[in-house]
Amino acid sequence: MQVLLPQTLDEACTMLAESQGRAVPIAGGTDLIVHWPCNIEAHQKAYLDISTLDELKFITLSGDSLIVGAMTTFWETITSKQVESEFPLLVQSAKEIGSVQIQTRGTWAGNIANASPAADGVLALMAYDASVTLISTHGTREIPLHEYFLDYKCSQRQPDELIHSFCIPRRSFTFDYFEKVGSRQAQTITKVGVAITNSSSGWRVVANSVAPMVRRCYQVEQLLEKKARIQQPDDLLAALDQDVSPIDDIRSTAAYRRCVLSRLIYYALREHCPWYS
Amino acid sequence: MTIAPENNMVDVSFTLNGKLVDVSVSATDRLLDTLRYDLRLAGTKEGCGEGECGACTVLLDGLPVNACLIFTFQVRNREVQTIESIDAHELEEFHSEGATQCGACSPGVVMTALWIRNHPSLLQTHQLSRLMAGNLCRCTGYDAIVKSLEASLSIQERN
Ligand SMILES: Cc1cc2nc3c(=O)[nH]c(=O)nc-3n(C[C@H](O)[C@H](O)[C@H](O)COP(=O)(O)OP(=O)(O)OC[C@H]3O[C@@H](n4cnc5c(N)ncnc54)[C@H](O)[C@@H]3O)c2cc1C
Ligand code: FES
Numbered sequence: 001m002q003v004l005l006p007q008t009l010d011e012a013c014t015m016l017a018e019s020q021g022r023a024v025p026i027a028g029g030t031d032l033i034v035h036w037p038c039n040i041e042a043h044q045k046a047y048l049d050i051s052t053l054d055e056l057k058f059i060t061l062s063g064d065s066l067i068v069g070a071m072t073t074f075w076e077t078i079t080s081k082q083v084e085s086e087f088p089l090l091v092q093s094a095k096e097i098g099s100v101q102i103q104t105r106g107t108w109a110g111n112i113a114n115a116s117p118a119a120d121g122v123l124a125l126m127a128y129d130a131s132v133t134l135i136s137t138h139g140t141r142e143i144p145l146h147e148y149f150l151d152y153k154c155s156q157r158q159p160d161e162l163i164h165s166f167c168i169p170r171r172s173f174t175f176d177y178f179e180k181v182g183s184r185q186a187q188t189i190t191k192v193g194v195a196i197t198n199s200s201s202g203w204r205v206v207a208n209s210v211a212p213m214v215r216r217c218y219q220v221e222q223l224l225e226k227k228a229r230i231q232q233p234d235d236l237l238a239a240l241d242q243d244v245s246p247i248d249d250i251r252s253t254a255a256y257r258r259c260v261l262s263r264l265i266y267y268a269l270r271e272h273c274p275w276y277s
Numbered sequence: 278m279t280i281a282p283e284n285n286m287v288d289v290s291f292t293l294n295g296k297l298v299d300v301s302v303s304a305t306d307r308l309l310d311t312l313r314y315d316l317r318l319a320g321t322k323e324g325c326g327e328g329e330c331g332a333c334t335v336l337l338d339g340l341p342v343n344a345c346l347i348f349t350f351q352v353r354n355r356e357v358q359t360i361e362s363i364d365a366h367e368l369e370e371f372h373s374e375g376a377t378q379c380g381a382c383s384p385g386v387v388m389t390a391l392w393i394r395n396h397p398s399l400l401q402t403h404q405l406s407r408l409m410a411g412n413l414c415r416c417t418g419y420d421a422i423v424k425s426l427e428a429s430l431s432i433q434e435r436n
């Protein structure tokens with residue numbers, strides 16, 4: 001196993017480029033190091049330790065956006081009063097990720113880069129229209145998060161790129177909601193989850209664990225924009241069937257996920273939207 | 278700096294229980310391996326090796342982390358605190374409330390519990406049971422653990 005220890009972000013990008021993108025960035029390790037002793041194949045790789053790069057650890061609130069560095073941990077977000085008051089879903093989702101021991105190590109970049117369909121951090125970020133900034137020796141580029149994922153565990157990030165930060169536009173939100181359903185109340189992997197916001201830019205409805213990647217539910221968003229009459233949870237199913245494609249797996253069934261997702265959305269909005277019934 | 282390209286070894290210095298230590302370990306070693314097998318501090322346990330059980334909980338720069346999910350080279354220049362640094366008298370309520378049976382989870386439980394006790398303001402934003410959710414126990418039952426912590430917190434408040 002080879003270990004690369006950059007002192008600066010510049011050096012990290014150079015090392016990654018020189019390895020021809022073969023080095024694996026390591027942040028909190030809460031995905032990468034799971035079952036490490038048995039994962040012999042992983043012992044053969046090169047690792048680029050970016051967990052200590054201070055340049056990637058920041059939470060900045062500017063005039064029009066919130067910018068959070070890639071190596072910011074969930075715990076650092078949970079304990080940020082600024083984030084909590086303006087972007088409560090970031091704190092809610094971070095609190096739902098694993099346990100405190102996972103939150104103190106796990107980073108936003110790791111959650112995004114892992115590209116899991118069950119990622120809870122990504123769920124909240126997408127509901128806030130976050131974009132991801134990637135950096136390499138060629139410079140930086142910014143990609144809206146809802147376009148960032150291409151398929152199961154697959155994203156637009158090239159092997160020589162690092163996630164630098166994510167950025168969320170500041171808006172005034174009139175509605176926000178986050179719910180995660182798992183098999184227990186804490187430290188559980190999501191069977192189905194949803195995050196919803198409404199602002200001057202319209203409705204955002206995002207679901208996880210119901211498609212190969214975290215998904216915006218565009219058809220449901222349109223129903224909400226049109227103020228379509230929705231009298232019961234099942235009225236959402238036709239739209240949801242176009243938006244998501246849940247499957248049966250070890251954690252749950254497609255039927256359960258579809259049913260629960262429609263109910264989560266319906267009950268979240270029922271009080272808030274008088275035109276619902 | 279590139280390390281461990283050939284012989285796979287890494288030199289790491291960090292502060293352990295208040296003292297500076299220098300170790301030469303395999304690049305593949307997790308902090309848990311280094312603590313138990315190089316430094317012979319076997320108080321920190323391995324349960325699941327996947328971040329679920331919390332038996333391997335130690336404090337890193339004052340925050341609870343799972344030692345099974347950190348490479349030893351990642352703690353260079355940082356501060357690690359293990360169960361061996363805890364004074365027996367700090368465990369009085371733990372004993373009196375019967376918060377341990379086989380003891381496999383106890384070192385991890387104690388590290389998280391004492392962290393909470395030393396930062397009581399955490400309870401303004403978190404439920405006690407949520408803060409302890411990363412420490413699984415298969416025999417005592419969580420009530421005794423939570424009770425011992427509540428007892429410890431209330432004694433601290435009175436003093
Ligand atoms: C017990 C347990 C419970 C968990 N519970 C949840 C949960 O409830 N919800 C949830 O969403 N997740 C959960 N996770 C998964 C994990 O904690 C999160 O995905 C976390 O965000 C990963 O971040 P990390 O910093 O630890 O990533 P790492 O493990 O360090 O890396 C993960 C991936 O991201 C890549 N990477 C990291 N940083 C960068 C970067 N800057 N640029 C490019 N690539 C990068 C790595 O190469 C790797 O492929 C859990 C994990 C465990 C072990
Ligand atoms: S052994 Fe580390 S969490 Fe179980």
Ligand code: FES
Pocket residue numbers: 376377378379380381382383413414415416417
């Ligand atoms: S005392 Fe046996 S596992 Fe907790």
